[in-house]
Amino acid sequence: MRLAGFYLFAALVALLPVVFPDNYYVTVVGVTAFFNIMLAVGLNLLMGYAGQISLGHAAFFGIGAYVSAVTTVRYGWNPWVAMAAGLVLVWLIANLIARPILRLKGHYLAMATLGFGIIIHIVLVQADAFTGGPDGLSGIPGLVLFGWHVDSDLRWYVVAGAVMLLYVWLSLNIIDSREGRALRAVHGSEVAASTLGIDISGTKVRVFVLSALMASLTGSLFAHQQAFVSPDSFSFFFSIELVTMVVLGGLASTFGAVFGAVILTFLPEFLVVFEDFQMLIYGAILMLIMIFLPRGLFVTMADRIGPMFAGYFRQGIRET
Amino acid sequence: MGVLLQVSGLVKAYGGVRAINDLSFDVKKGKVFSVIGPNGAGKTTLFNLLTGVDTPDTGSVNLDGYELVGRPPHRVAACGVSRTFQNLQIFHNMTVIENVMVGCHLRGCSGLWSAALRLPSLLAEERRIRTWADEALAFCGMEDLAQARSSELSYGVLKKLEIARALAAKPRMLLLDEPAAGLNDTETLEMCELIKKISETGVTVLLVEHNMGLVMDVSSWVFVLNYGSCLAQGTPREIQRNPQVIAAYLGGETGIE
Amino acid sequence: MLDQLIQFLITGITVGAAYALVGLGFAIIYNASDVVNFAQGEFVMIGAMSAISLIDMGIPYGVALAAAVAITVCVGLALEKFAIEQARDATVVSTIIITIGASIFLRGMALIVWGKDIYAMPPFSGEKPIHVGNATMLPQNIWVMAGTAASVLLVRYFFNRTATGKAILACSYNMKAASLVGINVRKMLLISYGLSAGLGALAGILIAPITYITYDSGVMLGLKGFSAAILGGMGNPMGAVAGGMLLGLLECIGAGFISSGYKDAIAFVVILMVLFFRPGGLFGSAQAERV
Numbered sequence: 004m005r006l007a008g009f010y011l012f013a014a015l016v017a018l019l020p021v022v023f024p025d026n027y028y029v030t031v032v033g034v035t036a037f038f039n040i041m042l043a044v045g046l047n048l049l050m051g052y053a054g055q056i057s058l059g060h061a062a063f064f065g066i067g068a069y070v071s072a073v074t075t076v077r078y079g080w081n082p083w084v085a086m087a088a089g090l091v092l093v094w095l096i097a098n099l100i101a102r103p104i105l106r107l108k109g110h111y112l113a114m115a116t117l118g119f120g121i122i123i124h125i126v127l128v129q130a131d132a133f134t135g136g137p138d139g140l141s142g143i144p145g146l147v148l149f150g151w152h153v154d155s156d157l158r159w160y161v162v163a164g165a166v167m168l169l170y171v172w173l174s175l176n177i178i179d180s181r182e183g184r185a186l187r188a189v190h191g192s193e194v195a196a197s198t199l200g201i202d203i204s205g206t207k208v209r210v211f212v213l214s215a216l217m218a219s220l221t222g223s224l225f226a227h228q229q230a231f232v233s234p235d236s237f238s239f240f241f242s243i244e245l246v247t248m249v250v251l252g253g254l255a256s257t258f259g260a261v262f263g264a265v266i267l268t269f270l271p272e273f274l275v276v277f278e279d280f281q282m283l284i285y286g287a288i289l290m291l292i293m294i295f296l297p298r299g300l301f302v303t304m305a306d307r308i309g310p311m312f313a314g315y316f317r318q319g320i321r322e323t
Numbered sequence: 324m325g326v327l328l329q330v331s332g333l334v335k336a337y338g339g340v341r342a343i344n345d346l347s348f349d350v351k352k353g354k355v356f357s358v359i360g361p362n363g364a365g366k367t368t369l370f371n372l373l374t375g376v377d378t379p380d381t382g383s384v385n386l387d388g389y390e391l392v393g394r395p396p397h398r399v400a401a402c403g404v405s406r407t408f409q410n411l412q413i414f415h416n417m418t419v420i421e422n423v424m425v426g427c428h429l430r431g432c433s434g435l436w437s438a439a440l441r442l443p444s445l446l447a448e449e450r451r452i453r454t455w456a457d458e459a460l461a462f463c464g465m466e467d468l469a470q471a472r473s474s475e476l477s478y479g480v481l482k483k484l485e486i487a488r489a490l491a492a493k494p495r496m497l498l499l500d501e502p503a504a505g506l507n508d509t510e511t512l513e514m515c516e517l518i519k520k521i522s523e524t525g526v527t528v529l530l531v532e533h534n535m536g537l538v539m540d541v542s543s544w545v546f547v548l549n550y551g552s553c554l555a556q557g558t559p560r561e562i563q564r565n566p567q568v569i570a571a572y573l574g575g576e577t578g579i580e
Numbered sequence: 581m582l583d584q585l586i587q588f589l590i591t592g593i594t595v596g597a598a599y600a601l602v603g604l605g606f607a608i609i610y611n612a613s614d615v616v617n618f619a620q621g622e623f624v625m626i627g628a629m630s631a632i633s634l635i636d637m638g639i640p641y642g643v644a645l646a647a648a649v650a651i652t653v654c655v656g657l658a659l660e661k662f663a664i665e666q667a668r669d670a671t672v673v674s675t676i677i678i679t680i681g682a683s684i685f686l687r688g689m690a691l692i693v694w695g696k697d698i699y700a701m702p703p704f705s706g707e708k709p710i711h712v713g714n715a716t717m718l719p720q721n722i723w724v725m726a727g728t729a730a731s732v733l734l735v736r737y738f739f740n741r742t743a744t745g746k747a748i749l750a751c752s753y754n755m756k757a758a759s760l761v762g763i764n765v766r767k768m769l770l771i772s773y774g775l776s777a778g779l780g781a782l783a784g785i786l787i788a789p790i791t792y793i794t795y796d797s798g799v800m801l802g803l804k805g806f807s808a809a810i811l812g813g814m815g816n817p818m819g820a821v822a823g824g825m826l827l828g829l830l831e832c833i834g835a836g837f838i839s840s841g842y843k844d845a846i847a848f849v850v851i852l853m854v855l856f857f858r859p860g861g862l863f864g865s866a867q868a869e870r871v
Contacts (some may be wrong), residue, residue, distance in 0.1 A: 056673055103856040109672050110616050114810045115855045117803070118848040125845040173439045180438030180445060181424075181431045181452065186426045191414030198374050198406050199492055200429035209435050222443035227579070239803070243680055250677050255416060279692050286685025293678045294667045 008170075008258060009175055010107060018162050020157060021132055037163040038043045038225050039264035041170045043248040045217030047260035048174060050249055052183065055096035055105060057241040058115050059120025060245050065094050071141045072232045078127025082146055086223040093219035094212060101208040120242045127234040139233025145269030159228050162177050162287030166224065169196045170217060174257045187255070188212055251292060253299025262301035325528050327352040327496060328373075333382035335365075335372055335551075342368045342550035343379065350544075351498070355528040357538045360548035365530040367409055369548070370498050373529070375399035386496065401429055404532070405494035407485040409501045409531075413473050420469040422484060423456040426491030430455065457489065459491040463517060479510040486517065496527040503534045503578050515540055539563065547571070553571075583714035588836040589713070589829065594721045594790065596828020597728035598624075601783035603812065603820035604735060605776030611752035611815050612772035615664060615675045619683040620780055621802020622690070625795065627652040627781025628788035629690060632646025632699045633737020634640045641704075649781045655686065660770050683802065690795035701788035726811030731782055732821050735775075739817070749770055752815070800844075807851050822863065827851075 016312070023029045046060050055202035074080040080088070106113045127134050134140060146153040153162050165277035177183045185206050197203050226232050244267060252263030270288070274281040296303045328350035335343040342365045350356045358366050371377035373384055375396040384391040389402045405426075417462050423561060431452055436447045460466050463483045468476065473484065482502055489497055499518070503511045518541045522528050532538050538545060539559040547568050549556040555565045562568055591696075602620055609617045631648035633642060646799025663682055667674065683775075704723045709716040739745040748768045752760040759765045784793070808827050827847055834846035856863060 048672070052769055056676070079424050107855055107859055109808060110610075110814055111855055111859060111861075113616070113676060115648055118807070118852050118855075121803070122845045122848050122852075125842060125848075129839075129845075159667065171545045175436050176441045177435065180441075180449065181428060181433050182435045182843050184421055184425045185428060187416050187421075188414050188428075190626040192412040194376055194396070195408065195412035195414065196425070198376065198400055198404075199426055199488070200397050200400035201425070202395075202397045213435060230793060238797075246673075247680075250673060254673070280688070282684055282691055283688030286681050287684070289681030290678055290685060293670070293674050293681060294663060297667065297670050297674045 005179065006172075006175065009172060012171065012258070012261070013168050016168060018245050019258070022161055028269070028272070030160045032268060034156070034228060035161050036265050036268040037160075037167040037267050038221055038228075039168050039245075039248060040261050041221040042218055043260040043264040044170045044174045044257055045214035045221075046245050047249045047254070047257060048177065048186070048217075049210050049214040051253075051255040051260065052178060052190060052244065053207060054185045055207060056109075056116070056246070057119035057211075057214075058239075058242050058246060059123070060116075060218060060311040061237045061239070061242040062120040062123035062227070063093050063097065063172045063218035064222040064241075065123055065234070066096065067219030068226040068232050068237065069127060069134055069140075069222075070142050070219075071223040075144055076140055076142055077133070082144060082223075082227055083176075086220065089219050089223050090216055093215050097212040097215035098208070101205060105204060105207040105211060117239065117242070121239055124234055125237050126236060129311070134234070136232060139231060139235075141224050141231040143230045143232065145230070146224075153227075155292075163224060163228065166220075171257060171261060178257065182206075182209075190255075195233045212249070247289060251289075251300055253302025253305075256302050256305075259299050259301040263299070266300070303322050325352050326350065326468060326575065327387055328529075329383075329385040330373070331383050331385075333369075333372060333384065334380045335368060336380055338525050342374065346382070346548075346551070346553060348527060348546055348553065349374075350527060353522070353524050353525050354543040354547055355530060355541050357530040357532060357542040357545045358548055359532065359535070359538055359545060364388060364548040364549040366548055367446070367549075368453045370406060370500050370529075373399075374404055374498065380391075391435050398511070400492065403495035404498065405489035405492045406498035407489055407502060408498055409504065411478075411481050411485060413484060417473060418469070418552075419471045419473055419476070419484060420456055420460065421464065422473055423459050423488050423491045424452050426459065426488035427452045427455045429492050437548075455493075456491055458485045462490060462520070463487040479506050482506065482510075482514070483517070486521075490521065490526075494526060496529060497521060497528045499530075500531050501533065502530070503532055503537050504521065512538060583594040584836065585833075586720045587715040587790070588711060588832045589667070590715060590721060592718045592829035592832035593825065594724045594787075594828070595832060596825035597724050598801070598824075599804045599808045599827050600821040600824030601728055601731065601779050601786075602719030602801055604732065604817055605779045605783075605822040606774045606805050606809035607812070607815060607817040607820040608735070608748075608772050608779070610774075610809065612748055613664065614672075615679065616772075616809075616814075617659075617776070618676065618679040618802060618806070619659060619798075620776065620805050621798030621800070622683050623652050623656060623777045623780025623798070624784035624785070624787075625690060625793060625798035626655055626686065626799045627794070628701065628784030628793045628797070629694050629699060630781075631785045632788065632793065633694070633704065641702075642815075645785050648785060649778050650782030652784075653774045653778045655779075657770055658715045658772040659777075661774035665766065665769070666692055683798070687796055687798065691775060694795055696795060698792045698794050699788075700792050701785075703789035704793065713796065720789045722784075724790070727782065727786045732818075735779070735817065737795050738775075740837045740841065744768075744771065774811070810849060811854060811862055813863045816861070816863050819861065820864035823861070827864075 020029045025323050042064055046057065049057055050057050067089040070092055071082065071085045074085040074088060075082055100119060120140050128137050153159055188201055189203055189206050193203055213283030248263035248267045249260050251266060274284055277284055292300060326349045331347040333343050333346040358369065360366055372379045373396050375391065379392060385402065386402050391399050410412060414425060431448050432450050433445045460469060463486055465483055465487060501513050506514060515537050518528060544561050545559050547562060547563040548554040549571055554571060555562060555568050601623060605620050606617065609615055627648050627724035630651045631645050634644035634647055658671055659682055663678055667678055703720045705719045707718060739749055747763045748771065750763055751765050751768045799817055804827060809820040811823030811827060830850055831843045831847045835843035838846060
C-alpha cells in the first residue's frame with residue numbers, strides 16, 4: 004500500500020480535535036504546525052529530493068503573505084483573488100531567479116538563496132508605504148469558503164489541515180513518478196541523470212518554482228489566519244528554521260519533513276519554561292541531532308523500528 | 324551495414340595539452356567498436372565529448388545525420404546515445420528498479436502536474452515504464468534484485484546495473500566505459516556474454532576496456548588511441564599483429580597474444 | 581560632494597576592514613575543513629563582549645583585550661573539538677546546520693551571561709575627531725584599519741612562511757595526502773579554528789568602540805563575513821579580504837547616495853549579480869566536477 008502512511012496520518016489529524024476538543028496545543032499550535040508542515044514539505048521537494056539547499060525559502064512564504072495582506076487591507080481585494088495574485092507574482096519571481104541561482108552549487112547556492120531571502124525581508128521592512136514597515140499590517144480579513152466563514156480556531160484547523168494533507172499527498176505522488184525520479188536522479192548524480200536524457204536545469208527550475216508556489220499559498224493562508232503580518236515572520240531566521248525542520252526529520256522523506264516541522268513547532272512551546280535558556284537549549288538540540296543522527300530523527304527512527312514500519316513510511320518502494 | 328557514428332577532426336585541449344588530437348573514425352551500425360590505449364590516452368575524454376558531457380574545441384560528431392557537438396548531454400541522450408561510467412555513477416538514493424526506471428526517462432512524457440495529481444495517464448505510463456525497467460533488469464540477469472537498495476550491492480552488480488539503466492533508454496548506441504574494470508574472472512566472463520547479447524539485439528556498442536581478452540573476444544573493430552591520436556585501427560586479428568601496437572604495449576600488462 | 585565621498589570612503593573602509601577580518605576567518609576554516617562556519621559572527625560578538633566586561637571589572641585595557649581574544653580562541657577550539665570533529669563525515673547541509681546550531685547556542689550563552697543590554701566600549705585612544713578636508717574620522721577608525729592591515733599581513737606571513745601555516749594549506753589541498761606525509765591533520769584543524777576565532781575576536785574588539793554590541797550583533801556581521809568570503813571566492817583568504825573591503829565600501833556608498841534603509845539589500849543584490857555572472861566569486865576559480 005503506497006499511501007498507507009498517508010491515510011494513517013490523515014486519520015490522526017482528523018481525530019486529534021475530536022479526542023482533545025478546545026485544546027490549545029491542538030487547535031492553536033496545531034494550525035501553526037500545519038503551516039510549517041506545508042512549508043517544510045515543499046522545501047523538502049527542493050532540498051531533500053533534488054538536493055538543492057535554500058536558505059531563503061521564507062521569502063516566498065513572505066511574498067505570498069504580504070500580497071494577500073496588502074491587496075486585501077489597502078485595496079479591498081477579494082482574498083481569493085489576492086491569493087491568486089500572490090501565486091502569480093511568486094511564479095514570476097521564482098522563474099526569473101531560478102535559472103541563475105540553481106546553476107550554483109553547495110555554499111555558493113546557500114549564499115545566493117540566503118541573499119535573496121534577506122533582500123526580500125529588507126524590502127518588506129523598508130517599503131512601509133505598502134507593507135506598514137517593521138510594525139507590520141493588521142486587519143487582514145478572514146476567509147469565506149462558499150459562504151462558510153473560517154473564523155474559529157477549529158475551522159482554521161480544518162482548512163489548514165486539509166490543505167496540509169493535500170500538500171503531503173501531492174509530495175508523495177510526485178516523488179513516486181517519472182518527474183520525481185528525475186529529481187532524485189539529479190541529486191544522486193547530475194552527470195548520469197543528464198546522460199539519461201534528464202534536463203538538469205529544467206528539472207531543478209520546475210521543483211524550485213513548485214516549492215515557491217507552495218510556500219506562497221501557505222503565506223496567503225497564514226496572513227488570513229493571523230489577520231496580521233510583520234516582517235519578523237519571514238526573516239533569515241525563519242528560513243533557517245525551515246531548513247532545520249527538513250533536516251531534523253530527515254532529508255528526502257516527506258514524513259520526515261512533517262515530523263521535523265511538528266517537533267520544531269512544539270519545541271519552543273515547551274522551552275518557554277526555560278525562559279532565557281531557551282535559545283541555548285534550542286541550539287544545543289540542533290547540534291546534537293545533526294552530529295549524532297545526521298540522517299534525521301524520523302528517518303533514523305523509521306529504520307530502527309524495523310522494516311515493518313519503515314516500509315509504510317518510506318516512499319519509493321512500490322509494489323503495484 | 325551503414326555507418327551510425329561519424330567522428331571527424333575532433334580536438335580537445337586542456338590548458339595546452341591536447342587530450343584528443345584531431346581524431347576521425349566511423350562506427351558501423353550494430354557492431355562492437357572498441358577503443359583501447361594506455362591510461363591517459365584520452366579514452367574517457369573521448370566518451371565525454373561524444374555524450375555532450377564535455378564540448379570539443381573543434382570537430383564534429385555525427386550520429387545518423389544528427390550533429391551531436393553543441394548539444395547538452397540530455398539532448399545527445401535523446402538522439403539515442405546512452406553510456407556507463409568508469410567510476411560508477413549510481414543513484415544511491417534509489418532502489419535498483421528505480422535506477423533503471425530513471426533510464427526509461429526519455430520514453431515517458433508525464434510532467435510534474437500530472438504526477439502531483441496522479442492522473443490516469445500517468446498511472447498508465449508508470450506501468451509501462453515499470454515493465455520496460457523489468458525487462459532491462461531481466462536482460463542483465465538482475466530481476467531478483469529489483470527492490471534492493473543500490474547502496475547495498477557489490478561492485479560487480481552495480482556495473483551491471485549501470486548497463487541495465489543505460490539499456491532501459493532503448494539507445495541506438497551504447498558507450499561502455501571500462502565495464503570489466505574491477506571485476507573478478509567469473510564476472511568478467513559474464514560481462515563478456517552480456518556485451519555480446521547487447522550487440523545481438525542490434526545496439527551499436529562503443530567499448531573502452533583494458534582487458535584485452537574481453538576486447539578481442541567481443542569486438543568487430545578495434546581502435547588504438549595513444550596520446551589523443553589514432554595509433555592504429557582494424558579487426559582484432561589485425562591489431563594483435565600490428566607491430567606499432569605491439570611496440571606501444573611491449574612490456575605492458577595486456578594479454579595480446 | 582567630494583567631502584561626502586571621502587566621508588563614505590572612510591566609513592566604508594572601516595566597516596569593510598571588519599568584514600574583511602570576519603571573511604578571512606571564514607576562508608581559513610573553509611580552507612582547512614571545507615566547512616562554512618556560520619558561528620563566525622558569534623566570535624566577533626564574544627570577543628567584543630568579553631573585552632567590555634573585563635574592562636568593566638577594572639582589568640587594565642591591554643590585558644583585557646588580550647584576555648578577550650584568548651577567551652574567544654578557546655570558544656573556537658571548543659567548537660572544533662566538540663562539534664566539528666564529532667561530525668567529520670557530515671554532508672555540506674549537515675555542517676551548515678551544525679554551525680548554525682552552534683551560532684544559536686553561543687548567542688544563547690551570551691544572552692545568559694550578558695542579557696539583552698546594549699554595550700559600548702571605550703575607544704583605544706580618545707575620541708577627538710581628526711579632520712580630513714571637511715570629512716572627519718575618529719582615532720578608532722585608524723585603529724580598525726591599521727589593526728586589520730597588520731593581522732592580514734600576519735596571516736599571510738603565517739600561511740606563506742611558517743611550517744605550520746604551510747601544513748594547514750597542505751590539509752586544504754588534500755587531507756589524506758597531508759596526513760600521509762606526517763601532518764597532524766586534527767591539530768591543524770584545531771589551529772585553524774583557533775586562528776579564525778582569534779581574528780573574529782579581534783574584529784569585534786576593533787569595531788566595538790564605534791558600534792554598539794548586543795548578544796545578537798554577531799548575526800549580521802557573520803552574514804557579511806560569509807558574503808565577503810563568497811565574493812572573494814571561497815577558500816581564497818586574500819580574496820575574502822578584498823571582498824570584505826569591497827562590501828564595506830559598497831554598503832556605505834549605497835547608504836550615502838541611495839538609501840540607508842536599503843544598504844544591506846544593495847550589498848546583497850551586488851553579491852547575487854556577482855554569483856550569477858561569476859559563479860566562482862570575483863577572485864576564485866570556477867567550480868569543476870570530475871566524472
